[in-house]
Amino acid sequence: MIELENIAYNYGGGELLSEVSLELSPGGFYFLTGPSGAGKTTLIKLCYGALVPTTGQLKMFGQDRRTMERDDIAQARRRIGVVHQxxxxxxxxxxxDNIALPLMVSNRDLLAEAVNLKELTNWVGLASRAQALPPELSGGERQRxxxxxxLIMSPDVVLADEPTGNVDWEMSQRLLRLLVELNRMGKTIMIATHDLGLIRAAKSQVQARVLRISNRRVQLAGADL
Known part of the structure; x- marks a missing residue:
């Protein structure tokens, strides 16, 4: 679905990522870890086409990012859901209404999507908060x-950048269970996190590959996690 072949990305005059080759396969579950500043958010942005690699090839659903027109990129991004940090x-x-924003931007029929919106809001446990304003939400409610x-556009791939960074352990487990359930429904999931406890907790629920950014490269992490 998303393929990175020997890519590098330069930022601020220096090389942040180098010689990165990675393929996100259909139905795969991935954790992306590494210290703060290692490039996790940058790699996430590359995966959904917000950034173009300095060198190397990035393919989104079989298309080369460098040759994609604006409409091509928009179509590809509808197949990728991003949970920003x-x-x-x-x-x-x-x-x-905030949850429904991608539908509005895509000119979808909101009345036709009303049932789906209601079911999705209920699924993430926010049915009772549907009419609340964002400043009234707790950290965990905001993440959900x-x-x-x-998810409102039913994407094939979900990229989550530190989704549990500002919530307590109980809420992080709830968010993890939701992401695992999505994976069991066939979605490809990648979670960028520095929380090794979260990764360990996931191992009993899903077969995941753990990727670590180290020295500007992405490596498969060892079994000690």
Whole structure:
């Protein structure tokens, strides 16, 4: 689905990632780990086409990122749901309307999608908060709303950048269970995290590959995690 072949990415005059080759396969579950500043967020952005590699080849659903037109990129991104680290919302809109924003941007029929929106809001445990405004939400509720927004277009791939970074352990486990359930439904999942405890907790629930960014390269982590 997403293929990176011998890519490098330069940032601020220096090389942040180098000689990275990675393939996100259909139905795969991946953890991306590494210290702060190693390039986890940059790699996530490369995977959904927000950044173009300095060298090497990036393919999104079989298309070379460098040759994709704006419409091609938009179509590809509809197949990728992204849970951003900072969880930005429009504070004057309700939780339900924030979740539905990708539908509005894509000119989808909101009435036709109403049942799906309601079911998704319920699935992430926010049915009772659907009409609340974002400033009224707790950290865990914001993360679940962000996950719902990433899923509203029924993507094939879900990329989550530190989705449990600002929540307690109980909520991080709830978010993990939701992502594992998505994977069992056939979605490809990649979670960028520095939380090794979360990775260990996931091992009893899903068969995941653990990737570590070290010295600008992506390596398969050992079995000691």
């Amino acid at each position: 900072d969880c930005q919302f429009l504070n004057h809109l309700s939780v339900s 709303a962000a996950l719902a927004r990433a």
